[in-house]
Amino acid sequence: MKRNSKVSTAVIRRLPRYYRQLSELLEAGTVRISSSALGRTMGLTASQIRQDLFCFGEFGQQGYGYKVESLREEIGEILGLSRGHTVVVLGVGNLGRAIMENFRFSHNGFTLLAAFDVSERIVGTEVMGVPVYHADTLETYLAAHRVDVGVLTVPISEAQTMGDRLIEAGVPGIWNFTNYEITYDPARAVVESVHFLDSLLALCYMISQREDAARPENEAET
Amino acid sequence: MKRNSKVSTAVIRRLPRYYRQLSELLEAGTVRISSSALGRTMGLTASQIRQDLFCFGEFGQQGYGYKVESLREEIGEILGLSRGHTVVVLGVGNLGRAIMENFRFSHNGFTLLAAFDVSERIVGTEVMGVPVYHADTLETYLAAHRVDVGVLTVPISEAQTMGDRLIEAGVPGIWNFTNYEITYDPARAVVESVHFLDSLLALCYMISQREDAARPENEAET
Numbered sequence: 001m002k003r004n005s006k007v008s009t010a011v012i013r014r015l016p017r018y019y020r021q022l023s024e025l026l027e028a029g030t031v032r033i034s035s036s037a038l039g040r041t042m043g044l045t046a047s048q049i050r051q052d053l054f055c056f057g058e059f060g061q062q063g064y065g066y067k068v069e070s071l072r073e074e075i076g077e078i079l080g081l082s083r084g085h086t087v088v089v090l091g092v093g094n095l096g097r098a099i100m101e102n103f104r105f106s107h108n109g110f111t112l113l114a115a116f117d118v119s120e121r122i123v124g125t126e127v128m129g130v131p132v133y134h135a136d137t138l139e140t141y142l143a144a145h146r147v148d149v150g151v152l153t154v155p156i157s158e159a160q161t162m163g164d165r166l167i168e169a170g171v172p173g174i175w176n177f178t179n180y181e182i183t184y185d186p187a188r189a190v191v192e193s194v195h196f197l198d199s200l201l202a203l204c205y206m207i208s209q210r211e212d213a214a215r216p217e218n219e220a221e222t
Numbered sequence: 223m224k225r226n227s228k229v230s231t232a233v234i235r236r237l238p239r240y241y242r243q244l245s246e247l248l249e250a251g252t253v254r255i256s257s258s259a260l261g262r263t264m265g266l267t268a269s270q271i272r273q274d275l276f277c278f279g280e281f282g283q284q285g286y287g288y289k290v291e292s293l294r295e296e297i298g299e300i301l302g303l304s305r306g307h308t309v310v311v312l313g314v315g316n317l318g319r320a321i322m323e324n325f326r327f328s329h330n331g332f333t334l335l336a337a338f339d340v341s342e343r344i345v346g347t348e349v350m351g352v353p354v355y356h357a358d359t360l361e362t363y364l365a366a367h368r369v370d371v372g373v374l375t376v377p378i379s380e381a382q383t384m385g386d387r388l389i390e391a392g393v394p395g396i397w398n399f400t401n402y403e404i405t406y407d408p409a410r411a412v413v414e415s416v417h418f419l420d421s422l423l424a425l426c427y428m429i430s431q432r433e434d435a436a437r438p439e440n441e442a443e444t
Contacts, residue, residue: 016423024403079423080430094320101316102401103418110422148429149422173429175422179324181246190432192425196325196416200332200371200397201238201301203414207370207395208302210412 007055014052015075017042022072034065081109085148085173088141089115090162092122092132095177096153100127113145135162142169149173156180163191229277236274237301239264244294256287303331307370307395310363311337312384314344314354317399318375322349335367357384364391371395378402385413 021042025033036046044052053071056078076082087105089096092115105112116135117123123134133141141147150166152159152174159180166174167189176182176193184191243264247255258268266274275293278300298304309327311318314337327334338357339345345356355363363369372388374381374396381402388396389411398404398415406413 012427013420013424015427016417016420019423020417020419079427080433081423081426083426083430083433085426085429094316094323098316098320099418103422108419108422110426149425172432173425175425190425190428192421192428194416194418194421195238195242196321197242197330198235198238199414199416200325200330201241201303202235203371203395203397203412204303204305204307204332205234205237205301206412206414207307208305210394211302211305 011052011055014044015079018052019072019075019079019081022068022075025068026072030068032065032067038066076109083109084111085109086111086113086146087149087151087175088113088147088171089130089151089153090117090135090138090166091152091154091158092117092119092127093153093155096151097127099151099153099177100130110149113147114141116141138165139169142166142171147171149175152176152178152182154178233274233277236266237297240274241294241297241301241303244290244297247290248294252290254287254289260288298331305331306333307331308333308335308368309371309373309397310335310369310393311352311373311375312339312357312360312388313374313376313380314339314341314349315375315377318373319349321373321375321399322352332371335369336363338363360387361391364388364393369393371397374398374400374404376400 018038021038025041034046035049038044039046039049042049053066056074087110089100089112092100096115096117100112100115112128112130115127115130115132116138117132118135122132125132148171150162150171150173152162152166154162156178159176159178160182163174163176163182163184167184172189174182174184174189174191176191179193179195179197181193182191240260243260247263256268257271260266261268261271264271275288278296309332311322311334314322318337318339322334322337334350334352337349337352337354338360339354340357344354347354370393372384372393372395374384374388376384378400381398381400382404385396385398385404385406389406394411396404396406396411396413398413401415401417401419403415404413
């Protein structure tokens with residue numbers, strides 16, 4: 001497959017949305033979709049979709065649209081979902097447990113191997129069939145198992161330390177839910193942070209815009 | 223304040239990041255920052271930052287940079303954080319509880335009023351001082367209280383129904399964590415969905431790129 005090595009961050013950020021959208025279309029039984037119909041469901045123009053997918057090679061046929069299943073498979077391939085990436089969770093509090101219980105790791109090509117915590121109540125138990133070990137044994141575990149992603153759901157005070165320990169032990173990817181901006185060497189790892197706040201603030205902005213539009217004195221401001 | 227009413231979605235999406243970054247700078251004691259320094263911490267160019275902020279009016283002084291505290295305040299104002307938006311949580315499972323316990327609503331200008339669930343174990347209790355009511359009483363509650371944001375942390379099977387009930391009762395903002403794409407009338411509400419999967423897939427892509435770069439046969443592909 002032809003791949004353009006200079007793909008913009010914006011396109012990379014859209015790839016997961018394509019994958020998710022195509023998965024939903026597939027589950028709904030859609031076999032083929034045009035770039036304009038796919039665009040409508042994603043809030044993008046048909047030409048933007050064609051451009052995005054062109055970065056990764058030739059998909060679809062002029063006038064026939066895209067085959068949902070094979071496009072989904074191709075994008076999954078680009079994303080690296082078939083590589084069997086493995087995951088451990090650090091911190092089995094409410095959030096860690098929510099992610100272990102609700103997030104469909106295996107459905108999306110990931111294997112959740114183990115979780116780590118320090119609480120006596122939880123160490124030695126299993127969550128969804130996944131063993132919870134003591135955090136003291138993290139390095140021993142990582143020396144014996146290839147782990148690609150560490151999910152950071154520890155308290156914010158532990159975020160940097162646990163991130164450092166993962167990277168030091170050679171884990172290349174950190175999925176960071178701690179709301180702490182971890183300092184790290186980009187040559188050694190990638191940190192992807194989930195910022196709940198950004199999402200709520202964007203929602204707040206959109207609600208505020210609606211409020212302003214509903215107020216009659218708005219006329220004067222525009 | 224001069225505001226441009228046609229602000230692109232990309233700029234809106236960056237505003238929360240500015241706000242978060244400026245909050246961190248403020249906490250670290252930074253008084254003033256240049257657009258290039260702010261850009262470095264955010265992975266943006268100085269000119270992009272100047273353009274973004276220009277959409278909302280004149281900030282900063284040529285050659286003096288931005289005053290961190292007042293810029294943060296201005297952006298908070300644009301985002302609508304001072305409007306005292308109120309929040310209820312629907313679904314006090316692990317995720318709902320994690321959000322109630324860890325997310326600093328009041329620190330960011332929101333008031334968390336109440337939570338709703340159907341479980342006998344939890345209805346009638348408090349989480350972080352916030353009362354948990356039975357979901358059957360949702361409409362009665364919403365008729366008596368102005369609620370701006372409903373946080374959806376119910377099981378995926380309940381997502382559409384609970385979203386509909388919120389919108390029907392006049393709640394303008396839905397913060398959706400259910401991984402379900404809620405169908406709604408954009409004239410009546412705004413739905414902001416947090417897609418954990420998108421973030422993990424982006425991480426997966428970045429790890430896969432690193433793997434490819436580390437393999438010697440990569441030379442042939444570029």
